[in-house]
Amino acid sequence: xxxxxxxxxxxxxxxxxxxxxxxxxxxxxxxxxxxxxxxxxxxxxxxxxxxxxxxxxxxxxxxxxxxxxxxxxxxxxxxxxxxxxxxxxxxxxxxxxxxxxxxxxxxxxxxxxxxxxxxxxxxxxxxxxxxxxxxxxxxxxxxxxxxxxxxxxxxxxxxxxxxxxxxxxxxxxxxxxxxxxxxxxxxxxxxxxxxxxxxxxxxxxxxxxxxxxxxxxxxxxxxxxxxxxxxxxxxxxxxxxxxxxxxxxxxxxxxxxxxxxxxxxxxxxxxxxxxxxxxxxxxxxxxxxxxxxxxxx
Amino acid sequence: xxxxxxxxxxxxxxxxxxxxxxxxxxxxxxxxxxxxxxxxxxxxxxxxxxxxxxxxxxxxxxxxxxxxxxxxxxxxxxxxxxxxxxxxxxxxxxxxxxxxxxxxxxxxxxxxxxxxxxxxxxxxxxxxxxxxxxxxxxxxxxxxxxxxxxxxxxxxxxxxxxxxxxxxxxxxxxxxxxxxxxxxxxxxxxxxxxxxxxxxxxxxxxxxxxxxxxxxxxxxxxxxxxxxxxxxxxxxxxxxxxxxxxxxxxxxxxxxxxxxxxxxxxxxxxxxxxxxxxxxxxxxxxxxxxxxxxxxxxxxxxxxxxxxxxxxxxxxxxxxxxxxxxxxxxxxxxxxxxxxxxxxxxxxxxxxxxxxxxxxxxxxxxxxxxxxxxxxxxxxxxxxxxxxxxxxx
Numbered sequence: 001x002x003x004x005x006x007x008x009x010x011x012x013x014x015x016x017x018x019x020x021x022x023x024x025x026x027x028x029x030x031x032x033x034x035x036x037x038x039x040x041x042x043x044x045x046x047x048x049x050x051x052x053x054x055x056x057x058x059x060x061x062x063x064x065x066x067x068x069x070x071x072x073x074x075x076x077x078x079x080x081x082x083x084x085x086x087x088x089x090x091x092x093x094x095x096x097x098x099x100x101x102x103x104x105x106x107x108x109x110x111x112x113x114x115x116x117x118x119x120x121x122x123x124x125x126x127x128x129x130x131x132x133x134x135x136x137x138x139x140x141x142x143x144x145x146x147x148x149x150x151x152x153x154x155x156x157x158x159x160x161x162x163x164x165x166x167x168x169x170x171x172x173x174x175x176x177x178x179x180x181x182x183x184x185x186x187x188x189x190x191x192x193x194x195x196x197x198x199x200x201x202x203x204x205x206x207x208x209x210x211x212x213x214x215x216x217x218x219x220x221x222x223x224x225x226x227x228x229x230x231x232x233x234x235x236x237x238x239x240x241x242x243x244x245x246x247x248x249x250x251x252x253x254x255x256x257x258x259x260x261x262x263x264x265x266x267x268x269x270x271x272x273x274x275x276x277x278x279x280x281x282x283x284x285x286x287x288x289x290x291x292x293x294x295x296x297x
Numbered sequence: 298x299x300x301x302x303x304x305x306x307x308x309x310x311x312x313x314x315x316x317x318x319x320x321x322x323x324x325x326x327x328x329x330x331x332x333x334x335x336x337x338x339x340x341x342x343x344x345x346x347x348x349x350x351x352x353x354x355x356x357x358x359x360x361x362x363x364x365x366x367x368x369x370x371x372x373x374x375x376x377x378x379x380x381x382x383x384x385x386x387x388x389x390x391x392x393x394x395x396x397x398x399x400x401x402x403x404x405x406x407x408x409x410x411x412x413x414x415x416x417x418x419x420x421x422x423x424x425x426x427x428x429x430x431x432x433x434x435x436x437x438x439x440x441x442x443x444x445x446x447x448x449x450x451x452x453x454x455x456x457x458x459x460x461x462x463x464x465x466x467x468x469x470x471x472x473x474x475x476x477x478x479x480x481x482x483x484x485x486x487x488x489x490x491x492x493x494x495x496x497x498x499x500x501x502x503x504x505x506x507x508x509x510x511x512x513x514x515x516x517x518x519x520x521x522x523x524x525x526x527x528x529x530x531x532x533x534x535x536x537x538x539x540x541x542x543x544x545x546x547x548x549x550x551x552x553x554x555x556x557x558x559x560x561x562x563x564x565x566x567x568x569x570x571x572x573x574x575x576x577x578x579x580x581x582x583x584x585x586x587x588x589x590x591x592x593x594x595x596x597x598x599x600x601x602x603x604x605x606x607x608x609x610x611x612x613x614x615x616x617x618x619x620x621x622x623x624x625x626x627x628x629x630x631x632x633x634x635x636x637x638x639x640x641x642x643x644x645x646x647x648x649x650x651x652x653x654x655x656x657x658x659x660x661x662x663x664x665x666x667x668x669x670x671x672x673x674x675x676x677x678x679x680x681x682x683x684x685x686x687x688x689x690x
Contacts, residue, residue: 020588077518102516104487107417107445138587140617140647155563156587160617161671164646181562184416210563213413238566241551241573242582249547249562249584251515252413262570279574280567281672 002175003150003195003202004093004119007133009068012037012060012091014082017048020097021073024138025049028071031141033134037064057089069093071127071136079123080105087118095136096122096186103251106184113186120186124251126156126178139163139176147172149287150196152189153208154181154215154250158238162206165284174202181250183212189219197227204232204290206283207274209265211239212254216265220272232290235269236277237262298512298527299347303394305491305508308522312482314475316505319396322370331367331395339398340366344373344390347530349509350380356390359398366395391533399504404495405462407476409443409483418443418483420454420476424462426495441476449480468498475503486523487516537600544596546585553578554608554682556601558594560585560619568613571671575679580607587618591627598631602638609640611678613671616647625653629660640681641665644674 005011011028015021016038026049029035035051037060044055054060061067070091074082079098086094101123113120121128127137131146138156143163149171153159159178166173177192179185189207196202209216216237223233240262242248244255255261259268266276277286300308306316320330331340340363344356351357356378360366370393377387404426412419420441439461441453454476458464464472475496483491490511497506517524531542541548547562551569555577559565562584569579581604585597601610614624624645628637641662645653646669657665668674 076515100515102487102519103411103489103513104445104484104516107411110416111445138618143617153563155561157559157561157615157617158563158567160561160615160647161564161567164615183411183413208563210566215413236567238563238570240570241579242566242569243549243551246549246582247547248549248566248582253562253566280571281675 001201002130003199005134010034010036012067012070014039015073028135031135057085061089072096076100083109092118094120095127097137099124122180124182125180129176131173145172148203150174150202150205151176152192153178154210162283169284169288181252183252189215190222207235209237210253211242211262212252212260217268220269220274224272234275237265300510300526301345304526305510319394322393328367331363333363336397341396341398342366342369343394345392346388348380354380399499401497403498406494407496408492410490422457443480471502487513489513544593546597549582553580556580556607556610558583559613571675577679577682594627595631598628602635608682609678612643614645620649621645621653622649625656637664642674642678644668644671
């Protein structure tokens, strides 16, 4: 079991023939991902990485059969159209790896999808990885074996670091979901936490947040008030040394108000009973300790 | 990227929002534009800097006569100013705006920005305008949502005018018109922030006494006017920050002694935090990104090698996608141009790490120490700075 996707998920890659799309699709296929179609306007009819390429997602669905998820590598100027195209072709999970999407486009995309049964993950995210089964995006697939820890994160390489430490600690991961570092994103911590809550494989969750926005605190409140709390929630917050008013690499990593700082978030999370990991180097160790305790209990 | 007040006002004026009369002084020669009797009501002399808080720092002065305004503007131009938003460094005043003093009956805080909680843009208003709004708590701000397709609703602006701002009845429709225009300018320009503080109600109507615009970098590719402003203002950045912008890497100096070079924004922030938790202060945020090429990483190393305030450099590369040998090669090339004079501790893990170690040992960079364990690496770099008798603070 995993969340959102598994080895059977039939995947289309939008932008499969582009440099990044091609590079990562090849790796994803090697990792076992069931890529059944690629989309690249003007290249319909070709085969690429032994996958049929179509001009539109609509044609891909018609000719390759039902598709469960799309991964979008389309460059920022065309990304909104690519999201709309996937949604209108009936795809229920849309993962946007593209970085640099204008905020206005994401605001529109969110409005467009509101109230529809479609999950949008990203943009500006590393995607989703189910170790040993499926990879939608760019998360290195060999860092960690399958296991009991669910990981959800706003950051890419910090997540790889976490996955590495979890593996070093002798554990594995059920699913990694990179939700992205932009100020407006499709899927938030809350949504992923509730999916992990229902997933039998996931025994504990590591949430990796950073400065900027209200998402971490909202997630902690949701976890405290709405979930059963049978699964421990660990959190790491990056940006304790970040100065206010500066965008720290991610468009969304910006301290605009008092509650945006790492210190304020850590305090809020602790007040809601979330176990906050203080040191970057302690992620694996802390999660390991907990898993031993919960196994004993 | 922020715009100067004069740039923001010119944009607002161009789109039909009243900003009052003013003249811009960029050189000593321009001082002659402040003619006798230019403004009868008085002159507001305003230093143009890309940071807030200038009023409290002496960057805004009101005088009665043109000769006084000329003298003040002459003093300000080219001098340095330090505000609570300039991060402990003084910035040069590149221009001075001379604005006509207006009779203000009421003043408000007015802004259009993104609400991350709502995932859409909002107009923010408060009855406490001017410098007071910074002291006022955020709860006093009223949010008026802007729909991305249909814009802002009249009734919502009217409700804010009546309930939050106490705008006199004859002026309410003018406020609604002002709000709608501002929302449209924000959306069409794709700004991150359009702030008018204070928004003044004068006997002649509403007027933007000050204006601040923050551009959204991601939208610049389809906003040619903003791109022009952005390129213009980029030239005024300190040399190392300008170089980083040109390279397309994120670099933010914060004043410590251990320079950092990391791949990925989250890991870069967390690495700085880790250094701080070991009692030293990181000098900068520097994210070379996941897909950087040798030239970009080499340029990033050159930025650190050029920073004379550094006592050591810490490199943290988690090679998931990035190749460690590329980092090593870039370091060797950067060292050829500017010699590495301080100790450099690198934590390299992942793709091609063995090749990276080989490149570094062949280059005989004796100041370079490579680890794969992050904890050991950070302890080592902090000891090196500490060993120099330098607390790093």
